Amino acid sequence: MIGSGSNIRRRVVQHDFYETADQVSGVVLLNNPSNGPWEYEEYLRLLILKRYTDAHPKQVTSSSRCYFICADGAYPVLKAYVKRQQLQRNCFHLFGYFPLCDAVIGDMDSYTSSYELDGCQKPPSTPEGGYDTVNDIPTEVIDTIRRISEFTAAHFLEINGKIQDASFGEWEGMRGENTGLLLSPPWLQLRCQLTTDFKKSLMLLSRLCRYHSDGPVAILPPVLRSADGAKLLKTGGRAVGMQTNGSDNDDARECELCLEASRVEAVVLPTFVAIGAFGGRFDHEMGAVSTMFSVSDEAHVVLVDSTNTVFACQPNGWTQIVWQPQYEGKTCGLINYGRMLECETSGLQWDIVKGRGRPSVTENLVFGFDEFLSVCNAVRREVVTVDLRQLAPSTTASSGGGKKDVAMTCDCHDRSQKRSSPPVLFSIIRRQVRGDTDQMS
Incomplete structure (x- = not known):
């Protein structure tokens, strides 16, 4: 074979996120006003598949780890959707206890609700108006995101046997008993207006993958x-x-x-799946495509609807x-x-x-x-x-x-x-x- 010394590279694409999602290292839910049930269901399907399922490895490994990022105002809308679904679907009760994402990031210009009421935490190191860029986010915040993702996956496996068919009331009881275990996703505000919230999300995923030697690894198709x-x-x-x-x-x-x-x-390359790139504003769609191209040497980014x-x-x-x-x-x-x-x-x-x-x-x-x-x-x-x-x-x-x-x-x-x-x-x-x-x- 022609090795890495050649400038010519070959990308082999056989997506598995339709079913097992073994290759997926990151998922981004974009803030798109046209997002509907399909976008939220697809995001939650991947979240449950990668983190909250019996099929998950008994020990969180780099090959199974996957980060979930919500861009700007996508998080409160997702949270509201889940709250409505909890009235009818028992499996969604776990999201009253476990977080819906690992971080919320963006310039927050479309974040209309209160991050405190949404259950997010603003890092104490956040400057007035937010960090300048993703690279200015302190390493301790990056480490917090990693620990949250690891702990939620491990804690789910620990209590999974106790929660089969649990009612909403039982979930609420566990929540009251384990207040110290409630895990709030960091709310990361960035001032930079030269990058889209999608680009900020991908840069955060890239930094999370690079920062830890045992972070998500790319899986062969x-x-x-x-x-x-x-x-x-x-x-x-x-x-x-x-x-x-x-x-x-x-x-x-x-x-x-x-x-x-x-x-x-x-x-x-690591595979990052972006949900919410299409529909609604045309400039939003073109921006998502441009962002996808801008990181194509570092990650295999897939835009889906x-x-x-x-x-x-x-x-x-x-x-x-x-x-x-x-x-x-x-x-x-x-x-x-x-x-x-x-x-x-x-x-x-x-x-x-x-x-x-x-x-x-x-x-x-x-x-x-x-x-x-x-x-x-x-x-x-x-x-x-x-x-x-x-x-x-x-x-x-x-x-x-x-x-x-x-x-x-x-x-x-x-x-x-x-x-x-x-x-x-x-x-x-x-x-x-x-x-x-x-x-x-």
Whole structure:
């Protein structure tokens, strides 16, 4: 395999948050006025799955640890939703005792209630108006967040046998007996207006993961844990879609592309799931996408709602996406935010072969935000491979007359920059699975 010494990286995507969420190291609930039952149910499903379930390891380990962050005003709205549900659903009674998140963070410009009444605690070190940036939050506060997450998971396992089918009154009784154990999430106000609350949340997650050597670790996707999985990535798997009316579908070349990709060592990044990125204000959505791209070298950030799963492709490298038919439909899109001069794909109904020096249906298309985008595409194989490597060398244009040669690159605004791909995201439709929320009733 091509090792870490190469600049080319391969991202292998096989999301497990649809079911087990073993790979998930962080969950962010964004403050979106259009958030509804699906967003809150999905957040709570992951919270229960990762922290408040019998399936949780008996001892909290770095592989099982996951942090839950609420951005700004998302917390009081979530809390109100849970309070209403507690009247009908016994499983939600535990949230009258255990915290709904590990921290609330943001500039707090949309936090309309009182953090004290919401059960949050403001760190004594908080300056007037809040901390300047995430990096200015003292290490003792970071350590407090870690201890809260560890203790709540461990304490749940300790008392779980006593609380099966407990009534709301019994929960209230335990709460009164163990007042000292009530754990309030820190309320972290930041003054900085140059970062969104989403970016602040991701920076906090990143700092939590870096600060402790036994913090959350990145988990390999299942396809990278077996010989059968390796074979699937090398071949692209079987065809699962239509075999006609596509473009640039060359079976032999697709196999070559997958084999070439599989020779590159897979990069393993922590997975952060963001809920509430879509719906409502369009500028909010675009800001969430931009933030996702801004941290794509450090974490695999996934934006989700009831219809979409969206994530960044590996820039200037490979991305291999394992299609999961139980949870994902076939409709997908490959969206480039900028002029894309080179790209090759396999496993799509309408594959792209652009800038690779050979004839193709898509060679003469201009891929740009003001030109052509690959939307309404479809999965055609079990594995979709996206190659965004920039293989064409920078050419030199001589102006004659002894003038200095000028390097021609993909960025016409700065010809001194190296040729690179624009940010590219992959989106796939999310299949509705009956019983997603029934398991929490």
